[in-house]
Amino acid sequence: MPESHFSLCAVRTYPVIASAGNTQFRIFNGIPDCDYRLSTNLAARNNFTLNGLDFYYSGSIDTINGTYTLTYSIETLTEGCRQLEGGTQQLYEAKAHTLFLRPNQIIGKYWYEDDIQKSNKSLAHVRTLANLLATTKIVWTEVKTSNTALEIQARNHELYELSTVQYVVTVGEYQVAQVNLRPGGVYSLVIGSGQNGYVASMFEVTQPNSISMLWLVPQYVIMTLGEVMFSVTGLEFSYSEAPTSMKSVLQACWLLTVAFGNVIVVIVAELKFFQSQANEFFLFAGLMFVDMLIFMWVAYFYIPNNGQESSAHGRRHDEDKLD
Structure with a gap:
């Protein structure tokens, strides 16, 4: 038999997740030849018809003190189909709820908490x-x-x-x-x-x-090349420009900057400032741009060591040997 496909979410492929302060619910009609009319206390759409093997999606519903009390009634529109009773249902914030109409079962209505995460x-x-x-x-x-x-x-x-x-x-x-x-x-x-x-x-x-996951391959290649060129040159710079007695310390300081960067990523990701991960990436790109401007300003006024400290240290070492 032919199969039907219906989309219950927005055009974008991110799932529409219920967050704090709102909830959502869906209704599936599991009876092929029976149509029902549902009346609810929803302000946006308080009456709608549910055809056989059909669905309804509420969208986001604002909650009060963490819950929304859904009141609904079900009217049979098809002669000979089982009459289903309405009722009330507590919908909790940050959760997706689903009602499945299944009159062939002993219990004609089945509520469950849905998981719509990818x-x-x-x-x-x-x-x-x-x-x-x-x-x-x-x-x-x-x-x-x-x-x-x-x-x-x-x-x-x-x-x-x-x-x-x-x-x-x-x-x-x-x-x-x-x-x-x-x-x-x-x-x-x-x-x-x-x-x-x-x-x-x-x-x-x-x-x-x-989007296919294979699009991650060129991104990882570019990021790896950038990391190799940036990390290696940074370590070489911190080693060659540092005084002889502080070469290890300055290399450790260079690596410490990587740790600070990871801390920033963890804070932004865990606090979830943005619902879309793309916005997080734009934030990181902006921080990198600001960091680049600061680095350019510091580099403009930087005076290279040019091995002067090492040469002076070598001369002192030779003089000590002669003495």
């Missing part, structure tokens, strides 16, 4: 939301190798980390989806049982990476 291993995160009998077996099989990557029961809605290859998803002997996972993507596969058998839709909770 994998730091260039893999993909996958969650299977199955509106099937709890013990139904669902298998993820790699297309290229025919190896079983994941075998779970329908009641298992945990998040798994899988390799970024193409998969066939089967329920029993039936193939319900063929999906291609990409690095950095966070996916939810919703499976339901409709009038024409099993139906599935894949949703992108977080978009995959848009």
